[in-house]
Every structure is written in structure tokens, then in C-alpha cells.
Amino acid sequence: MARTWQWFHRWGSPPHVFHAGRQWQLGFGVAGFALLMLGWVWGLAFAPVDYQQGNSYRIIFLHVPVAFLAQSLYMAMAAAGLVLLVWKMKIADLVIQATLPIGAVITFLALVTGAIWGKPTWGTYWVWDARLTSMLILLFLYLGGMALRPALPSDVAGRAVALLLVVGVINIPIIKYSVEWWNTLHQGATLKLTERPAMPASMWVPLVISILAMYCLAGFWVLQRLRTLLLLRESKAKWAREWVGEKYGL
Amino acid sequence: MRDVALNWNDLGAAMRPVMFFALVAVSFPLGLGADPQLLREVAPGLVWVAALLSVLLALDGLFRDDVLDGTLEQWLLSDLPLSLTVLSRVTAQWIAHVLPVVLMGPLVALGLGLTFDTALILMATLALGTPTVMLLGSLGSALLAPARSGSGLLGLLVLPLFIPILVFGAGTTMAYAGGAEVSAQMALLGAMFVAALSLLPAAIAAALRIVTGG
Incomplete structure (x- = not known):
């Protein structure tokens, strides 16, 4: 127990996060870059061609990782929000601030790559499919979180954003469920992928590698911003002045 | 009660959402064309979207004056739990600003060609759904209470949260018009209301405490 709290306190201290974060950032960056190269070269050049979709399916190696990430980042932010509200750890506010725009960009990327993939496979860029729609709503949740902070006085904005994120995360399953209900009520599966054979390992292994790579790169990016x-x-703090002084000789 | 009475004193402001609702509802046939078949099909969704927009109007600045003139601090000091005070405030606002919309909804629906029964179901979904929407939206209002320009932002914050209610509210009515049994959907709308009623007042109170720095 005592160890856990010690760990907690250390990661609440700005200089520790700053310096140890640098090591982690390095690790994430190297691992992410290496894994991404491996996953993409394997996936884009060596994985077999899909017998139905031809080569166009290869966007999966970008689309699925960012779609995973879009949701995970929101969950991570909501967790940070809870930490901020319950334990009032100030670093959690910065984690949210660092993650929000990244999450929004990633969600946007998931939507765009999905649209690009949708054109050759479904014949259209956009359908009001349940998953597409809930992804779009997720984007709006991100944008709402981003818009709230500048509208409020800075001393309260962090916790207000955190509360919004926590309520948003409770709502996400309800939204998902209701959108699925709405979709099955309204449209038959006209534009769904037809029965697809289970993926062979030569396709899903590079996919899993790409997903891991994208998580590492997101970690790198979040830490950079953080x-x-x-x-x-x-x-104004001593450690920050010392670090900048050392690094830039000021 | 005092809040309801005060709202009635300012009848003009209280009537704004319902007038807005009527105008939005009238705009749709003008924009879509007067084809009765088309209008009947889209009527439930249209009435619900118009209702959500008028709730947004009713939410605008719900707690702003309370924060600015210090009323909120009195609430914080009072013996009543803040969540109860908040709940009564939201209820009063709902009665004065949104209840007229709920009553007006079926009239608009009849005008768009829905049958009497369907219009009644629509009213029931509005009566069950708008309180939930009001509570969700009040959270946004509370967060934006100290913001200088809140109204544009409010929609961005809370409209995504309204989606389940919109889906079930309009969907239930459409399912009924299509001849389906809707008690299960009604029960779900009711469940969402109960969940909102039990959780959101505390969240709204927390939001007000946060934005006042308490």
C-alpha cells in the first residue's frame, strides 16, 4: 500500500514527470517507430491481397489503429478527469489538456480513413451506420471538451472540463447502444461488408503490430505535449529554469 | 414554487422557447415542401429536433444570473443540499419553459399529418424525454455559468449527450406510427429519466461548486 502511494506522489510531482517522462517518451518513440515500420512494411507490402476488396483493404493498417486509439484516448482522459476530481492531482489536468487535441485529431483521422476505405468497398464515403455515427459523436465530444476550457476562468476550467469528460464517458455506452438501436430500426444492411472469411494470421499479425505501434506513438505525442x-x-520553478538553462545555455 | 411564479411574471421570456419551437416546426414544411406523405414520415423526428433546440433556448443562462448576483453563494450556505436546490430550479425552468413545448408538440404533429393516437404517443415521449434532456443540458449550463459567451458553446457541449433521448423519443413515435408495440421503448425512456434524475442533480451541483471555485 505504502509503495502504491509513493508511486502516486512521485508521478504527481512536476519535475519527476518531466524528467522520467523524457525516458518514457524516448522509449515510446523508438518502440512506436520501429513497430510501425515493421507493421506497415509487412502489412502494406507482404500481407496477402484480400480476395474481395483487393488491395484497398490495406488502409486497415492505418484505420483500425487510429479507431482503437480514438476511443482509448477518451477513456484515458476520463480516467485522468476522475483522478483530478477525486484526488485533485494537478498533473491530471495537464494530462487532459495534452490529450484532448491529439484525441480529436486521431478521431478525425479515423473518420477520414474510414471514408476513404468506404468509397471502394461500400461505394460511398459515408453511410449513417451505427459505428460511423457514434464515431462522429465522439469527435463532437472531443471538440466540446476543447471548446469549454477557453470559455472559463483558468482556475476552474480544468476541473470543469474533467467533469464534462467523466459525464461524457458514462454517456458513451448509452449513445453507442441507442445509435445501434436506431440504425437497426431504420435501415437494412444494404451497405455492409458481405460475409468475410476470418483473417489469416498474415493479415492480423501486422495489424496488431500496427495497433501497438500507434499506441506507443500516441504515448510519445501525449508525453511531448505534457x-x-x-x-x-x-x-518560474527552479527545476524548470535549471533545465532550460542547461539545455539552451541561458 | 417561487421560481415558477417568477417565471410566470416574466411571461415573455417563458414563452420564448415555445414560440421558437412553433417557428422551427413551421420552417420545416416550408423548407421540405408540402408533400403530406413526406411530412407525415418525418414529423416525429422533426418535432423532436425542434423540441431539443427549444430546450437549448430554455437552458441558456439558467444559472448565469445566480452566479453573478450571489444567489448561488446563498444556496451553498443554506441548509438544503445544493443538489435539491438545483433540482427545484431545473424543475421550475422545465415547467415554465419546456412544458408549453410538450403541450404544443402534438398540435404541431397533427398539423404535419400524424394521427391523433400517434400525436398522443409523441406527447408522451416528449413528456418523458424532455426532463432528461433538461437535466443533461443543465449540467452544461452550470459548467458555462461563469462564461461570458455561453450560448453558442452550450449546444456543442450538450447536444451530443442528447442523442440517446432523440433516438428513442423520435424512434418510439415512428415505431408506433408503423404499428409496433412501444411499451418497451417507453420503459427505456422512463429508465433514462430515472437515471438522470438520480445522478445528474449531484453532478450539476458539483459543476456549480467547481465553477464558483468552492
């Missing part, structure tokens, strides 16, 4: 935000917030 450390920059820390430096900005703590620009």
Missing part, C-alpha cells in the same frame, strides 16, 4: 505544458506552467 512535458511542454509542464514547462510552461512551471516556468
Whole structure:
């Protein structure tokens, strides 16, 4: 128990997060880049051609990782929001601030790659399918979170955003469920993929590698923003001055 | 009660959402064309979208004056739990601003060619659904209470949260018009209302505490 709390306190301290975060960032960056190269070269050049979709299915190696990530990042932010509301750990606010725009971009990317994939397979860029629609709503949830902060006085904005995210995360399953109900009520499966054979390993292994790579890269990106935000917030603190002084010889 | 009475004193403001609702509803036939078949098909969704927009109007600045003039601090100091005070405030606002929309809804629906029975079901979904929407929206209002320009942002924050209610509210009515049994959907709308009623007042109170720095 004591160890856990110690761990908790250490990751609440800005200099520790800043310096240890640098190591983690390096690790994530290297691992993410290597895995992405491996997954993409394997997936794009060596994985077999899909017998129904031809080569167009290969966008899966970008689309599925970002779609996974879009939802995971929201969950991660909501968890950080809970930490901020319950334990009032200030670092959690910065984690949210660092993650929000990244999550929004990733969600947008998931929608765009999905649309690009939809054109050759379904014959249209967009259908009001349950999954597409709930993804679009997720994008709006991200944008709402981003828009709230600048509208509020800065001392309360962090916790307000956190509360919004926590309520949003409770709503996500309800939204998903209702959208699925709505979709099955209204349209038959006209534009669904037809029966697809289970993926052979030569397709799903590079896919899993790409997903892992994307998570690592997201970790890299979030840490980059988090450390920059820390430096900005703590620009008067001794450790921050020392680090900048050392690095840039000021 | 005092809130309801105050709202009635300012009848003009209280009538704004329902007038807005009527105008939006009238705009749809003008925009879509007067084809009765088409209008009948889209009527439930249309009435529901118009109702959601008028709820947004009713939510605008719900807690802003309370934060600005210090009423909220009195609430915080009072013996009543803040969530109860908030609940009564939201209820009063719903009665004064949204209830007229609920009553007006079936009239609009009849005008769009729905049968009497379907219009009654529509009214039932509105009566069950708009309180939930009102509570969800009040959370957004509470978060935006100290914001200078809240109204545009409110829609962005809370409309995504309204979606389940919109889906079930309009969907139930459409299913009924199509001849299906709808008690299960009604029960779901009711369940969402009960869940919202039990959880959201506390969340709204928490939001008000946060934005006042308490």
C-alpha cells in the first residue's frame, strides 16, 4: 500500500514527470517507430491481397489503429478527469489538456480513413451506420471538451472540463447502444461488408503490430505535449529554469 | 414554487422557447415542401429536433444570473443540499419553459399529418424525454455559468449527450406510427429519466461548486 502511494506522489510531482517522462517518451518513440515500420512494411507490402476488396483493404493498417486509439484516448482522459476530481492531482489536468487535441485529431483521422476505405468497398464515403455515427459523436465530444476550457476562468476550467469528460464517458455506452438501436430500426444492411472469411494470421499479425505501434506513438505525442505544458506552467520553478538553462545555455 | 411564479411574471421570456419551437416546426414544411406523405414520415423526428433546440433556448443562462448576483453563494450556505436546490430550479425552468413545448408538440404533429393516437404517443415521449434532456443540458449550463459567451458553446457541449433521448423519443413515435408495440421503448425512456434524475442533480451541483471555485 505504502509503495502504491509513493508511486502516486512521485508521478504527481512536476519535475519527476518531466524528467522520467523524457525516458518514457524516448522509449515510446523508438518502440512506436520501429513497430510501425515493421507493421506497415509487412502489412502494406507482404500481407496477402484480400480476395474481395483487393488491395484497398490495406488502409486497415492505418484505420483500425487510429479507431482503437480514438476511443482509448477518451477513456484515458476520463480516467485522468476522475483522478483530478477525486484526488485533485494537478498533473491530471495537464494530462487532459495534452490529450484532448491529439484525441480529436486521431478521431478525425479515423473518420477520414474510414471514408476513404468506404468509397471502394461500400461505394460511398459515408453511410449513417451505427459505428460511423457514434464515431462522429465522439469527435463532437472531443471538440466540446476543447471548446469549454477557453470559455472559463483558468482556475476552474480544468476541473470543469474533467467533469464534462467523466459525464461524457458514462454517456458513451448509452449513445453507442441507442445509435445501434436506431440504425437497426431504420435501415437494412444494404451497405455492409458481405460475409468475410476470418483473417489469416498474415493479415492480423501486422495489424496488431500496427495497433501497438500507434499506441506507443500516441504515448510519445501525449508525453511531448505534457512535458511542454509542464514547462510552461512551471516556468518560474527552479527545476524548470535549471533545465532550460542547461539545455539552451541561458 | 417561487421560481415558477417568477417565471410566470416574466411571461415573455417563458414563452420564448415555445414560440421558437412553433417557428422551427413551421420552417420545416416550408423548407421540405408540402408533400403530406413526406411530412407525415418525418414529423416525429422533426418535432423532436425542434423540441431539443427549444430546450437549448430554455437552458441558456439558467444559472448565469445566480452566479453573478450571489444567489448561488446563498444556496451553498443554506441548509438544503445544493443538489435539491438545483433540482427545484431545473424543475421550475422545465415547467415554465419546456412544458408549453410538450403541450404544443402534438398540435404541431397533427398539423404535419400524424394521427391523433400517434400525436398522443409523441406527447408522451416528449413528456418523458424532455426532463432528461433538461437535466443533461443543465449540467452544461452550470459548467458555462461563469462564461461570458455561453450560448453558442452550450449546444456543442450538450447536444451530443442528447442523442440517446432523440433516438428513442423520435424512434418510439415512428415505431408506433408503423404499428409496433412501444411499451418497451417507453420503459427505456422512463429508465433514462430515472437515471438522470438520480445522478445528474449531484453532478450539476458539483459543476456549480467547481465553477464558483468552492
